[in-house]
Structure formats: structure tokens, C-alpha cells
Amino acid sequence: MKTSILNQSKQWLKNSDHPLVKSVFTQLKTVLNFELPAPKFLCTPLYALYVFIRNLFSTFTRIVFWTPLFKGRVHKVGRPLNLYGGLPYISGPLSIEIGDNCRISGQSTFTGRSSAATQPALIIGNNVDIGWMTTIAVGSKVVIADNVRIAGRALLAGYPGHPLDAQARAQGEPETDSQVGEIILEKDVWLATGVSVTAGVRIGHGSIIAAGSVVTCNIPAMVLAGGIPARVIRELKLSEGK
Known part of the structure; x- marks a missing residue:
């Protein structure tokens, strides 16, 4: 029921011709599409750090967990x-x-x-x-x-x-x-x-x-x-x- 009311409200905001409703819908879209600044000098090393941590975690779980479990099942x-x-x-x-x-x-x-x-x-x-x-x-x-x-x-x-x-x-x-x-x-x-x-x-x-x-x-x-x-x-x- 709540989902249905939410969908109806969304469609009303999206399709209404009233200037005030259109303004509200535009503002909501602006808020929902907001993006933080992404300067390369900061994001590039952060991405490299993320990849390093992800690979480290993946390697660790493969060595100490997944591979031993799998070997325990195969003949x-x-x-x-x-x-x-x-x-x-x-x-x-x-x-x-x-x-x-x-x-x-x-x-x-x-x-x-x-x-x-x-x-x-x-x-x-x-x-x-x-x-x-x-x-x-x-x-x-x-x-x-x-x-x-x-x-x-x-x-x-x-x-x-x-x-x-x-x-x-x-x-x-x-x-x-x-x-x-x-x-x-x-x-x-x-x-x-x-x-x-x-x-x-x-x-x-x-x-x-x-x-x-x-x-x-x-x-x-x-x-x-x-x-x-x-x-x-x-x-x-x-x-x-x-």
C-alpha cells in the first residue's frame, strides 16, 4: 500500500503541469543527482588504495579459507x-x-x-x-x-x-x-x-x-x-x- 502511494506521488510530481510542482520536482532531481567533487590528485590514490586492500583481502581469504575448504571436498x-x-x-x-x-x-x-x-x-x-x-x-x-x-x-x-x-x-x-x-x-x-x-x-x-x-x-x-x-x-x- 505504502509502495503504491509512493509510486503515485512520484508519477504526480513527474507529470504535473503545475509550476510549483515542476519546481519541486526539479529541486528533488538536483538533490538526488548531487555529486561530490572528485579531484584526480585525491581520487586516483584513493582508488589505488581501494584496489590494494581489495586484492589483499581476496588473496588472504583465498589462501586461508576458500582453497583449503575446496581441497577438503575434492579427491x-x-x-x-x-x-x-x-x-x-x-x-x-x-x-x-x-x-x-x-x-x-x-x-x-x-x-x-x-x-x-x-x-x-x-x-x-x-x-x-x-x-x-x-x-x-x-x-x-x-x-x-x-x-x-x-x-x-x-x-x-x-x-x-x-x-x-x-x-x-x-x-x-x-x-x-x-x-x-x-x-x-x-x-x-x-x-x-x-x-x-x-x-x-x-x-x-x-x-x-x-x-x-x-x-x-x-x-x-x-x-x-x-x-x-x-x-x-x-x-x-x-x-x-x-
Whole structure:
């Protein structure tokens, strides 16, 4: 009720033709848009100080809090592990193995299929980057080989979480085994921003998947692929794949 009255008052002030109301509205806008002076000789060092304190706090929490907690959950992890920006969300009966020199965003999600007959496994090789807001849903197994780069907002969907049948879905039943599959990213693969990879897909070594693509079938080695669904655009030369 109070919100409705406030919105009505705001619209009345904004749209009224009365000179006094217009004057009041102009004064209110001036007050609301007020900005303090920002001299560079003062604000530049203050900003540098803010960045220093922010990075110091982030490094401290990563070393003494986020990384030890994360290592306590995974089954095997190499060194060094750069876990930046917090602690990934992990759910389900998921086995996680991570190689050496990996960088993983704390704003990522790893899930394992809870109705699987055997424990789902996420196997990450050496020198792998997993970017911001990436979700890896492991139905049976997801393998991310050495030197793979996964940009932000990627989705590796090894299982969908719901069955295709509407009645079964309404009753809260899990997906069927036919909807589940392994995902294999071979060495040197690069998934650009917003790429989705569905169950049962293998992407060959050195291949690049363009931003926003949805990969629904196997992609050969050393190609640039893109689109919905993703198709091979062109072959990559060896120097391009390095």
C-alpha cells in the first residue's frame, strides 16, 4: 500500500503541469543527482588504495579459507591451484580430480547426477582455466584435458536433471539413462564465452568453439566450430591451435 502511494506521488510530481510542482520536482532531481567533487590528485590514490586492500583481502581469504575448504571436498588436486573469487558450489555425489597449475573461478558450479548407478567423475587435467559462472553437470564422466580454456558462462551438461516425459517430470522423477552421457574435451580445446556442450559429446584436441554456440555432436580436432547447433566453420592450422 505504502509502495503504491509512493509510486503515485512520484508519477504526480513527474507529470504535473503545475509550476510549483515542476519546481519541486526539479529541486528533488538536483538533490538526488548531487555529486561530490572528485579531484584526480585525491581520487586516483584513493582508488589505488581501494584496489590494494581489495586484492589483499581476496588473496588472504583465498589462501586461508576458500582453497583449503575446496581441497577438503575434492579427491585429488595438484599444485598450485588458483581458486579466485570465492568457493565453487558443489552438489551431488561427485568425484573431482584436478591436475597442476589450474585456475578455477569461485563463481562456478559442479554437480553430479544423484541417481547414477556409479559415482560421477569430473577429471580436470593440467593447466586448465575454468571461467566465471561456468556450470559442469556430470552425468557419468566429464574429462577436461590439459591446457583447456573454458570462458565465462559455459555449460557442460552431462545430464539434464529432468525426464522428457511431462508426467514423470511433474512427479519429480529423475532423467532417464538415455539422456545421460560423457563429455570429453581433449587437449588444447577452447570454449569461448557462453558455450553449451550436451551429453555424449567429444571435442577434438585444439578445436575452438565460438561464443554462444551449442555443441550437440562430436567436433573433430583442429577446427573452428560455431552456431546452434555448432558446425565446423573452418580448419585451423597448427600455428593457430598453439
